[in-house]
Amino acid sequence: MWLAAAAPSLARRLLFLGPPPPPLLLLLFSRSFRRRRRLHSLGLAAMPEKRPFERLPADVSPINYSLCLKPDLLDFTFEGKLEAVAQVRQATNQIVMNCADIDIITASYAPEGDEEIHATGFNYQNEDEKVTLSFPSTLQTGTGTLKIDFVGELNDKMKGFYRSKYTTPSGEVRYAAVTQFENVIDRKPYPDDENLVEVKFARTPVMSTYLVAFVVGEYDFVETRSKDGVCVRVYTPVGKAEQGKFALEVAAKTLPFYKDYFSVPYPLPKIDLIAIADFAAGAMENWGLVTYRETALLIDPKNSCSSSRQWVALVVGHELAHQWFGNLVTMEWWTHLWLNEGFASWIEYLCVDHCFPEYDIWTQFVSADYTRAQELDALDNSHPIEVSVGHPSEVDEIFDAISYSKGASVIRMLHDYIGDKDFKKGMNMYLTKFQQKNAATEDLWESLENASGKPIAAVMNTWTKQMGFPLIYVEAEQVEDDRLLRLSQKKFCAGGSYVGEDCPQWMVPITISTSEDPNQAKLKILMDKPEMNVVLKNVKPDQWVKLNLGTVGFYRTQYSSAMLESLLPGIRDLSLPPVDRLGLQNDLFSLARAGIISTVEVLKVMEAFVNEPNYTVWSDLSCNLGILSTLLSHTDFYEEIQEFVKDVFSPIGERLGWDPKPGEGHLDALLRGLVLGKLGKAGHKATLEEARRRFKDHVEGKQILSADLRSPVYLTVLKHGDGTTLDIMLKLHKQADMQEEKNRIERVLGATLLPDLIQKVLTFALSEEVRPQDTVSVIGGVAGGSKHGRKAAWKFIKDNWEELYNRYQGGFLISRLIKLSVEGFAVDKMAGEVKAFFESHPAPSAERTIQQCCENILLNAAWLKRDAESIHQYLLQRKVSPPTV
Numbered sequence: 001m002w003l004a005a006a007a008p009s010l011a012r013r014l015l016f017l018g019p020p021p022p023p024l025l026l027l028l029f030s031r032s033f034r035r036r037r038r039l040h041s042l043g044l045a046a047m048p049e050k051r052p053f054e055r056l057p058a059d060v061s062p063i064n065y066s067l068c069l070k071p072d073l074l075d076f077t078f079e080g081k082l083e084a085v086a087q088v089r090q091a092t093n094q095i096v097m098n099c100a101d102i103d104i105i106t107a108s109y110a111p112e113g114d115e116e117i118h119a120t121g122f123n124y125q126n127e128d129e130k131v132t133l134s135f136p137s138t139l140q141t142g143t144g145t146l147k148i149d150f151v152g153e154l155n156d157k158m159k160g161f162y163r164s165k166y167t168t169p170s171g172e173v174r175y176a177a178v179t180q181f182e183n184v185i186d187r188k189p190y191p192d193d194e195n196l197v198e199v200k201f202a203r204t205p206v207m208s209t210y211l212v213a214f215v216v217g218e219y220d221f222v223e224t225r226s227k228d229g230v231c232v233r234v235y236t237p238v239g240k241a242e243q244g245k246f247a248l249e250v251a252a253k254t255l256p257f258y259k260d261y262f263s264v265p266y267p268l269p270k271i272d273l274i275a276i277a278d279f280a281a282g283a284m285e286n287w288g289l290v291t292y293r294e295t296a297l298l299i300d301p302k303n304s305c306s307s308s309r310q311w312v313a314l315v316v317g318h319e320l321a322h323q324w325f326g327n328l329v330t331m332e333w334w335t336h337l338w339l340n341e342g343f344a345s346w347i348e349y350l351c352v353d354h355c356f357p358e359y360d361i362w363t364q365f366v367s368a369d370y371t372r373a374q375e376l377d378a379l380d381n382s383h384p385i386e387v388s389v390g391h392p393s394e395v396d397e398i399f400d401a402i403s404y405s406k407g408a409s410v411i412r413m414l415h416d417y418i419g420d421k422d423f424k425k426g427m428n429m430y431l432t433k434f435q436q437k438n439a440a441t442e443d444l445w446e447s448l449e450n451a452s453g454k455p456i457a458a459v460m461n462t463w464t465k466q467m468g469f470p471l472i473y474v475e476a477e478q479v480e481d482d483r484l485l486r487l488s489q490k491k492f493c494a495g496g497s498y499v500g501e502d503c504p505q506w507m508v509p510i511t512i513s514t515s516e517d518p519n520q521a522k523l524k525i526l527m528d529k530p531e532m533n534v535v536l537k538n539v540k541p542d543q544w545v546k547l548n549l550g551t552v553g554f555y556r557t558q559y560s561s562a563m564l565e566s567l568l569p570g571i572r573d574l575s576l577p578p579v580d581r582l583g584l585q586n587d588l589f590s591l592a593r594a595g596i597i598s599t600v601e602v603l604k605v606m607e608a609f610v611n612e613p614n615y616t617v618w619s620d621l622s623c624n625l626g627i628l629s630t631l632l633s634h635t636d637f638y639e640e641i642q643e644f645v646k647d648v649f650s651p652i653g654e655r656l657g658w659d660p661k662p663g664e665g666h667l668d669a670l671l672r673g674l675v676l677g678k679l680g681k682a683g684h685k686a687t688l689e690e691a692r693r694r695f696k697d698h699v700e701g702k703q704i705l706s707a708d709l710r711s712p713v714y715l716t717v718l719k720h721g722d723g724t725t726l727d728i729m730l731k732l733h734k735q736a737d738m739q740e741e742k743n744r745i746e747r748v749l750g751a752t753l754l755p756d757l758i759q760k761v762l763t764f765a766l767s768e769e770v771r772p773q774d775t776v777s778v779i780g781g782v783a784g785g786s787k788h789g790r791k792a793a794w795k796f797i798k799d800n801w802e803e804l805y806n807r808y809q810g811g812f813l814i815s816r817l818i819k820l821s822v823e824g825f826a827v828d829k830m831a832g833e834v835k836a837f838f839e840s841h842p843a844p845s846a847e848r849t850i851q852q853c854c855e856n857i858l859l860n861a862a863w864l865k866r867d868a869e870s871i872h873q874y875l876l877q878r879k880v881s882p883p884t885v
């Protein structure tokens, strides 16, 4: 393949980075993914449920593309030339291809050894992102060459072939040309004078077109060679090569780790990781040229905080996993997107655990992915992991917590059920069998079944083909020396009980532990019916029994009161393992939200965490208390819940103090930031005073705040500050050189309480100062920051809907914006208002998100009605007689 590009003012470090030697595609015909088998199914309407949509016909298919692109970084346009070897499988006089936002100038087809036939009509179906080329005579079966000349615009929507704005070290504004093709279903572009530089790329392996990438711009880089001989580079903005070193180290360790895990080498000679200023997703796994947001790749040893380091490690681990799982083997259709994303979201943890065992990252998986997935999947408006997808607008909406976090959680459960050895064996069989081909979910199950001899498809179909997950109810009876457990399963619903005829059932791998050895499963069973009795041999009457060791099974547990009573001391004396303490608390919290138990019960359990040392356990508890605070911000006893937060967090706050102690590590730094932020936000007096003092020193340059303390301090002073504090923060934002620092500030701005200042923050969100992909977190921060902020953010979205919608062109960022902004409401009529607004302002890619938000609003309202009074009473009463520690 060859590429050419204009290099007007970019004499210095002009780079053309393609995937190793990429492909190109641009206009893809025959369908997005490489074709393999199931040809008979091509062209079938995939899901006429919402909008009718047909996959591309299979009568003409591409064999090899050669693509020339000539971007103009001054005019923001490009010219392209495509020459593709194609095979006509069935005589036809038209070719249907994917195509979006480009204009075809000429198109012709030349059968091998014959004359060119010029296309006489280009019929664009813009909605479906397709074009049909019509030819005046029939194209006979056989191979030939398709030539297309086209032009397009380098857009500013962070999709397709687009422009990304950056400022040079001398302050000059310039643009890079960047591609983002997933989930653009293979479309948008591809295409001499002596001022031009031409860069040619070699031919790629057979690959999917959404994995092609080009970047044209100025970058510095750091480079190394991994142990297994792959040339690894991290490209950074000019002058910031140092900031690429951390990711470089992670990438160089990760490649041999995956090679070993899969027993399949990385298939290309090089891999580049590049930081892109304007970038919609977090990162994109283009084959050999992985693109990242700056904050997902760059680490400055002095100015980056511990959570950024961890995030970079996870994202690098995620995207590099796709080089095998996704790129070498691609899903057959978007229905199987979860295979890509769920798998990568699971193995990124395995990889980070390998590179940084001190992160205790698997515990963090539970608070980050597992609980998030359960929260969403308990809604009536959830969807199965394997979901039928037709129209392109339906693709955007499945990049959600079900595909990612539930996908990862059920793979984690499966890995535990199979065991690492057989799991690895099955992975190798799958990747070897389907390399350079497409695969579907059942193909993975088949390989894992062959490797393990276990009924993988039967078990997993219950998790991927139906939405939701079970609530396991368990009660126990001592029968002489043994413990008899009675288990039953029914669907867990965020609204309480399942309404409907046949309650879905799951095949649930269940582990059971006892206080004799809290870290070891005493018994493992596969629960394959609605009810089951289990006998645990030799369990003394004073021993506790717990389900779901390690919080690995994707279900919630409801214990009989006697069983729960016996478990609670294990929280206080820490004899339950951390991830089990976390899981227990989280289950109880969600049972309370669903109205199955009372919220006051959960508050009492939260008070038992007084001796808790573990960061992740605190993080999850903090998150749940945050949800409760938001709920109670609808009442007039919001202050009382803040008192509760202060009481719960002050003992650990005092133990930790403000400054790191010798020998502390990564998790201590995370914990300190979390606890001080929580105390400061709740208005804990001593924390507030110290935060103000340190902020002043920071601003005056006397003592710069360590990166790990910045978010909690910024949040605290802003929430309890005035217009001057906000102005100082905005000034710090302007001065910040690192995008990480800008984001850090942007995310806390919404904490401000005064209506005028809230308005100022919202206006700022849409200003030139905030990168387009970050506007979402500024507005979301306002909505989550305060009661007034919630109302103001919603009004702002309504008032600026056109601009926001246009900015993200539908896209998944619009779903995130909507979710962050409306989910906190807890009044029935708001659900109606949100629904009505989106009926008159359609956002097709966010349809399901909107339904989920409305459901959540109604659930919040019901929760408030049900429990507000008893919570209030409890908070008042504990003021009078505080619980004894």
Ligand code: BES
Residues within 6 Å of the ligand: 182, 183, 281, 282, 283, 284, 285, 314, 315, 318, 319, 322, 341, 344, 345, 399, 812
């Ligand atoms: N393939 C995705 C990027 C993507 C997301 C493309 C949405 C199109 C639409 C990539 O592998 C990914 O999952 N990125 C994540 C980061 C990851 C660490 C979870 C993202 O962008 O959020």
Ligand code: ZN
Residues within 6 Å of the ligand: 318, 319, 322, 340, 341, 344
């Ligand atoms: Zn991914």
